[in-house]
Amino acid sequence: MTLVLGIETSCDETAAAVVEDGRLIRSNVVFTQEELHRRFGGVVPELASREHVLGILPAVERALQTADARWEDVDAVAVSYGPGLAGSLVVGVNAAKAMALARGVPLVGINHLEGHVYANWLVKPDHWRPLTPGGERRTPAAPMFPLLCLIVSGGHSELVLMKHHGTYEHLGRTRDDAAGEAFDKVARILGLGYPGGPAVQRAVERLRDPKGNIPIPSHLELTRPWLRGTHDFSFSGLKTAMLRLVEGGGTSPVGNPSPLSRVVAAPGSPATTDPSRETCQLAAAFQEAAVDVLAGKTVQAAEQLRVKQILLAGGVAANKRLREVVLARSKAPVLIPDVDLCTDNAAMVAAAGYFRLQSGHVSGLDLDVKPNLRLA
Ligand code: KG4
Ligand code: ZN
Numbered sequence: 001m002t003l004v005l006g007i008e009t010s011c012d013e014t015a016a017a018v019v020e021d022g023r024l025i026r027s028n029v030v031f032t033q034e035e036l037h038r039r040f041g042g043v044v045p046e047l048a049s050r051e052h053v054l055g056i057l058p059a060v061e062r063a064l065q066t067a068d069a070r071w072e073d074v075d076a077v078a079v080s081y082g083p084g085l086a087g088s089l090v091v092g093v094n095a096a097k098a099m100a101l102a103r104g105v106p107l108v109g110i111n112h113l114e115g116h117v118y119a120n121w122l123v124k125p126d127h128w129r130p131l132t133p134g135g136e137r138r139t140p141a142a143p144m145f146p147l148l149c150l151i152v153s154g155g156h157s158e159l160v161l162m163k164h165h166g167t168y169e170h171l172g173r174t175r176d177d178a179a180g181e182a183f184d185k186v187a188r189i190l191g192l193g194y195p196g197g198p199a200v201q202r203a204v205e206r207l208r209d210p211k212g213n214i215p216i217p218s219h220l221e222l223t224r225p226w227l228r229g230t231h232d233f234s235f236s237g238l239k240t241a242m243l244r245l246v247e248g249g250g251t252s253p254v255g256n257p258s259p260l261s262r263v264v265a266a267p268g269s270p271a272t273t274d275p276s277r278e279t280c281q282l283a284a285a286f287q288e289a290a291v292d293v294l295a296g297k298t299v300q301a302a303e304q305l306r307v308k309q310i311l312l313a314g315g316v317a318a319n320k321r322l323r324e325v326v327l328a329r330s331k332a333p334v335l336i337p338d339v340d341l342c343t344d345n346a347a348m349v350a351a352a353g354y355f356r357l358q359s360g361h362v363s364g365l366d367l368d369v370k371p372n373l374r375l376a
C-alpha cells in the first residue's frame with residue numbers, strides 16, 4: 001500500500017489529503033477562503049497567500065489525523081507547483097519540500113490541471129467495495145484509455161486526448177476567457193455575487209420547471225461561438241453579449257433589440273439573494289449557450305477520435321447542466337468526479353502524484369513554482 005500526502009494551494013483553497021494507491025481517499029481537507037475574498041468580488045492574491053501560510057500546517061495535520069495515518073506511513077508528498085498564483089503556490093511547495101526532506105520521502109511536483117484530470121481516478125471511502133472473502137478490497141474500475149478529457153476551470157478550458165497515464169495531446173483550448181472565468185464575469189454583470197459559477201447555476205435552477213426544462217425566452221437566445229473546424233473555444237463574445245443585454249439599448253447577438261435595461265453590478269456588490277426572473281433568464285441564456293458549446297464540441301471530438309470514455313474535470317465540471325447535457329449527448333461512457341472533487345482539492349493532487357511516482361517521476365528539492373505552467 002502506498003500513501004501519498006497531497007498538498008494544494010494554487011489559488012484560494014488551502015488543501016491537504018491522504019490518498020491510498022492513487023485512488024482511495026483516506027482524507028480530503030479543504031479550507032476555503034471564499035468568505036475572505038467575497039467582498040472584493042474575486043481572489044486577492046496577497047490575502048490568499050497569507051491565509052495559506054496560516055492554514056497549511058493545520059490542514060496537513062487534520063488530513064493525517066482523519067486518514068488515521070502517522071508521518072511514518074506517508075510514502076511521498078505531492079504538491080501543485082503551477083499553474084496558479086505565485087504567492088499561493090510558494091506556500092504549498094515550500095511546505096511540501098520541508099515535509100519530504102524531513103521524512104526522507106520523494107517529492108512529486110504536480111501540474112494542477114493534471115490534478116483535476118486525476119480527480120476521475122478517486123474513490124470515496126463510502127464507494128469502496130466490501131472486502132472480498134479472500135480479504136482483498138475491490139475498487140471501482142479506473143478510467144480507460146484512450147480517453148478525452150474536458151478540463152474547465154477558472155483559468156483554463158482545454159480538450160485533451162489521453163492515451164496513457166501522464167500524456168496529454170492538446171486538441172483545443174480557449175482562445176480568450178476560460179469557461180469558469182466567463183461564469184464569474186457573467187455573475188458579476190448580473191449582480192449574482194461571488195463565486196460566480198455556483199451563483200449562475202443557482203439562478204438558472206430557479207427557472208427549472210417540474211419536467212426539468214429550463215425555459216428561455218427566444219429573444220435571449222445567444223448565438224453559439226462554435227469556431228467550426230477547430231476544437232477551440234471562445235467565451236468572451238458570450239460575456240459581451242450579456243453585457244449588452246444587461247446595459248439595455250444594445251442589441252442581442254441575434255439582432256433583436258434588448259428589452260432589458262439594468263445597471264451593471266459593481267465588483268464586490270452584495271450577492272442578489274433573490275434575483276428577478278429576468279436576471280435568472282439572462283443567467284440561463286448564458287449558461288445554456290456555454291454548456292451547449294462545451295458539451296457539443298466535447299462529444300463531437302470524442303466521436304471523431306473514437307475514445308473509450310469522456311472525462312470532465314475542473315471547477316466548471318461541477319455545473320449541473322453541463323453534467324446532464326454531456327451525459328445525455330455522449331454515446332461513449334462519461335466519468336465526472338463528485339462535485340466536491342471537481343473544485344480545487346488535494347486528493348486529486350495526491351492521485352496524480354501516485355501515478356507520476358509509478359512512472360518513476362520524482363522532483364528535486366529545487367522544485368520551483370510555475371504560475372504559467374502548461375499541461376505537457
Ligand atoms: O478548478 P477550480 O476550482 O479552480 C481553478 O483551478 O480555477 O475552478 C473554479 C472555477 C470558478 O470559475 C467557478 O466559478 C467555477 O469553477 N465553478 C462553476 C461551478 N462551480 C465552480 N462554474 C459553473 N457551475 C458551477 N456549479
Ligand atoms: Zn483548479
